[in-house]
Amino acid sequence: MPPGITTLAADAPTLSAANTGFMLICSALVMIMTPGLAFFYGGMVRVKSTLNMLMMSFISLGIVTILWVLYGFSLAFGTDIGSFIGWSSDFAGLSGIGITQLWDGYTIPIYVFAVFQLMFAIITPALISGALADRVKFTSWALFITLWVTVVYFPVAHWVWGAGGWLFELGVIDFAGGTAVHINAGAAALGVILVIGKRVGFKRDPMRPHSLPLVMLGAGLLWFGWFGFNAGSWLGNDDGVGAVMFVNTQVATAAAMLAWLGYEKLRHGSFTTLGAASGAVAGLVAITPSGGAISPLGAIAVGVIAGVLCAMAVGLKYKFGYDDSLDVVGVHLVGGVIGSLLIGLFATGGVQSDAKGLFYGGGLDQLGKQAVGVFAVLAYSLVVSAVLAFLLDRTIGMRVDEDDEISGIDQVEHAESAYDFSGAGGGTVARTTGPASETAAAQTKKVDA
Template sequence: MTPLAAAHVDTGDTAWLLAATALVLLMTPGLALFYGGMVRTKSVLNMLMMSFVSIALVTVVWLAAGYSLAFGDDAFGGLIGDLGHAGMAGLGPDSVQGTVPTLLFATFQLTFAIITAALISGAIADRAKFAAWLVFVPVWALLVYVPVTHWVWGSGGWIVSRLGALDFAGGLPVEITSGASGLALCLVLGPRLGFKKDAMRPHNLPMVVLGAGLLWFGWFGFNAGSALGANGLAAAVFLNTLAAGCTGLLGWLFVEQKRDGHPTTLGAASGAVAGLVAITPSCGSVSLLGALVVGLAAGAVCSYAVGWKFRLNYDDSLDVVGVHLVGGVIGTLLIGVFAVDTMTGGTEGLLYGGGLTQLGRQLVAVAVVAAYAFGVTYGIGTVLDRTLGFRADEDQEYTGLDLTVHAETAYDHGVLGHGAPVGHSVLPSAQKVKPPE
């Protein structure tokens, strides 16, 4: 980034990116509601807290070193940036990135980092120590999110500049890293008590739908904002995002109707999210027709993928793996099939005469990023589990993390309906909650 005179800032582009940044930040509270509605009453506040605290933790890390390492000048063969902008050094109000202030660009990218970390919490809902989460988030952001972001979007990052893979708005650094990392933590922490035995249904479906609606609303900033300008590309990406969310919803419902005989509210919300996940990397590369197909494929495939955890015995509590990892892989790979030169400026996918070359590039990027995110996250999680302890105590999990960790309940009656069985209360005798009959 080169400091230029403030006169080079385009006010229209800047206004749009300001709005897009606010939209993406709103996605994390939306995610908190989405996840909060999907858990049982005894863990609602804990899920909200895991998302909200990620805003604070990631912001501090990003401003201190994350932004510089991700978007600073390449320092090591396309793998990581330098620390020239640590603490946002040298980035005053007159510094410009393209046609927008660099500080705004850095803030926009920060909101991506925040929600990516928060996404992982859904994989370990109901059973993670909050104190360990407070340590995990900043460490993970620096060791996983920041390097992958540099590979994909940073100056000289190897995935784009050397491999030639495409990712418009975050299939690799956001969706695949969060999904692969969620899988790693599932394995480190193990399944919830009662997994595959007890009913663990969402306690508040209206909250789930509200959260999904806020996510969808914010996703327009996520994807169209990545055009970094108020222009025709942003408009095309905006429409692609809407279209894929719709076909994702319909694809999921179609599978539910055919398989189970009932289209569900949870399925509609999850299908929309799956379509939005898949279009995230491809929204700037495919036509409207391609976007419709990408969303439909994600909605249908992810509706099956969320059930894999029961066959493979990994407890992905809120389907981060089934939706974000699988959806991110679908969207990233389909760039190699549906990319059109009118969107990419030259690159074409298999169906438009581009052959298998781009599909191969996308496949390499997916494999490397997924393996890196899984491996590093598994290492971080294992170290934390052996030192601080990452898994909540059995008594805490039975009673519920809301009451035992945060000393609160979301509903006056909530803990009574989902409290600890006899002999599993961890509160002092004067504060013990009556267990269910």
């Protein structure tokens, strides 16, 4: 996010219909990323967990929206209190905001800024869910989201983007969420899975994606929505910075996808659709903090580095024994760290700010600031998320029973299944007795497994 701008009364901005419309479109683009994430994750799990994976993203749309209106926006972007948190009574309940009242120093209404930021708050806990596939009680997950955004996301958003937040004042660059969103979510995912443990059959049973077309559809929606996520984070389109971010988003994503596929071909001998989708997301993650500070050539470098290193990182779970179901740690945590730190190398000083990286004559100053931001957010989110998971696990329980996990979390938690094979081909439902029905039941059981 751009820094606040102090203006004299005579130079005070006026509402821009163009920027307001642009930001409303960007907000809608960021909103579609959460259903896109649901499809991306939903295709990566086994059939018996598809609906649960979709719902773990969709429930965030409900819970976080209400919390954001009640107190989240005020905690994240209200008047600074001790450089750690914000609070403004006018922002609580969005009750004291005039409909044409502008966000400080910008040409868009506060309401527009609030709804744009809401979409960031929604998708961040949804990102965590991919690490917990197949094994978490839905009620516990909903309560975890409620607690996590309150004590982790809202404060961290204030640190990074809120006027007076300590990382903001330090000069840490995070254009659209490398620290506040991706490192935050990735570290939280690691903290939770270290508490709740592995899936039944981890490293023993095959746990392949059940629908790669769904994965590709989700990746496409994420790529599309990410233009709003990134370009919209400049909060306007008057000076060309948002356009540079838009270009860099496309460039880094393409480079990361190609780099992941190249690594995959050399390492495993194949170009996979899952690799293409994962590589694209890794590039999107890495360019999110850095795209407003670097050139398109720098974006290629960021994409290639992120594509290769994230592809390498997803295998660490087998080496170290933590069950990150859908590679949230390997893609979002590692990608966020890469993108944030590379600002200290590739920042040109000629786009969003005059801060320069090491390769452009800026020395190690900006790299040091980026490192502080990266490891502060990582440590805080990791520890607090683990504590929250531990408390929930010891009270209401985080995991479903082992038998329920094996039989399928969709039926246990939602009383539904993603695919109904009983009426395949149309017509009336087949008889429930005889050899034919036994074969159908066996086939359904095999698919659900």
